[in-house]
Amino acid sequence: MTYILGISSHFHDSAAALVRDGEIIAAAQEERFSRIKADWHFPDQAIAYCLSHLPAPNTPISIAYFENPALKLDRVLHNAARTAPRGAPLWPRTLNMMRDYGHGLPRQLLSVCDDPNRIFFVPHHRSHAAAAFYPSPFDEAAVLVVDGVGEWSTTSLWNGCGDQLTPLGEILFPNSLGMFYSAFAQYCGFKVNSGEYKLMGLAPFGKPRFKKLILDRVIDLKPDGSFQLDMSFFRFDTDVSVISPLFEALFGQPTRRPEAPLDQHYMDIAASAQAVLQDVLVFLATTTLDKSGQKNLCLAGGVALNLSLIHI
Numbered sequence: 001m002t003y004i005l006g007i008s009s010h011f012h013d014s015a016a017a018l019v020r021d022g023e024i025i026a027a028a029q030e031e032r033f034s035r036i037k038a039d040w041h042f043p044d045q046a047i048a049y050c051l052s053h054l055p056a057p058n059t060p061i062s063i064a065y066f067e068n069p070a071l072k073l074d075r076v077l078h079n080a081a082r083t084a085p086r087g088a089p090l091w092p093r094t095l096n097m098m099r100d101y102g103h104g105l106p107r108q109l110l111s112v113c114d115d116p117n118r119i120f121f122v123p124h125h126r127s128h129a130a131a132a133f134y135p136s137p138f139d140e141a142a143v144l145v146v147d148g149v150g151e152w153s154t155t156s157l158w159n160g161c162g163d164q165l166t167p168l169g170e171i172l173f174p175n176s177l178g179m180f181y182s183a184f185a186q187y188c189g190f191k192v193n194s195g196e197y198k199l200m201g202l203a204p205f206g207k208p209r210f211k212k213l214i215l216d217r218v219i220d221l222k223p224d225g226s227f228q229l230d231m232s233f234f235r236f237d238t239d240v241s242v243i244s245p246l247f248e249a250l251f252g253q254p255t256r257r258p259e260a261p262l263d264q265h266y267m268d269i270a271a272s273a274q275a276v277l278q279d280v281l282v283f284l285a286t287t288t289l290d291k292s293g294q295k296n297l298c299l300a301g302g303v304a305l306n307l308s309l310i311h312i
């Protein structure tokens with residue numbers, strides 16, 4: 001029997017899962033043990049829980065880590081060089097990442113599996129695609145992955161067939177639908193990378209009266225089936241803030257303070273962002289189905305999580 005321990009960490013919602021011959025036999029998020037919401041630390045307790053399902057403590061395992069830290073660092077350092085010196089507010093975060101990936105993470109992974117040849121770094125979007133396609137009821141399917149950012153990919157299209165996942169295309173950082181959605185979450189006073197579900201919940205209370213403005217000015221849907229952000233409205237490539245002052249100017253009111261009352265303006269903003277997200281995801285899903293020639297579709301990534309309804 002083959003045992004593979006999947007691990008995610010150092011971003012948000014760290015977790016572990018144990019797979020035996022292709023079947024998930026244990027999975028847990030670290031926050032369930034640590035009681036820290038969206039805990040990002042190395043998931044020691046979730047790993048211990050998963051490994052308790054091995055037939056014996058010394059059973060050989062391999063590790064599949066959920067992304068490639070070297071490639072992620074490559075993107076972060078390229079971005080730092082491209083945006084210097086404007087991007088200086090992000091440099092402390094970059095230095096932390098270099099320390100974590102250069103020292104902390106290798107030591108932590110080797111503490112779980114002491115054979116480096118049995119530790120595999122799986123590209124982030126391939127991990128997402130696998131997590132959606134392999135447990136799905138389909139032998140064949142198109143797979144669309146949409147999130148904030150992995151290493152470089154923010155959106156990727158796959159053809160799933162049997163145990164194979166073949167890449168069909170990708171959209172790269174900084175053009176990110178996840179960051180697009182997080183921008184509206186931040187503008188409405190919610191925490192980026194965790195409060196997006198509140199934006200989704202707020203949307204039904206509003207009218208999408210800014211939808212056309214967003215499609216005209218903020219995000220451009222391309223004839224080739226991709227999209228591009230107008231980066232003058234964003235600052236996430238140079239700053240801890242996702243949005244720029246132009247974003248606030250476009251919608252005519254300042255960013256809502258976190259504890260301020262929710263008025264109709266922000267409800268309408270949420271409804272508009274949600275309506276645009278729906279349209280762009282249908283657009284991307286159509287592209288994925290066309291490119292793959294498949295009838296079935298699997299959706300993966302944090303942005304798919306914020307999708308309330310899809311009709312193709």
Ligand SMILES: [Fe+2]
Pocket residue numbers: 124128147148149150301302
């Ligand atoms: Fe992701």
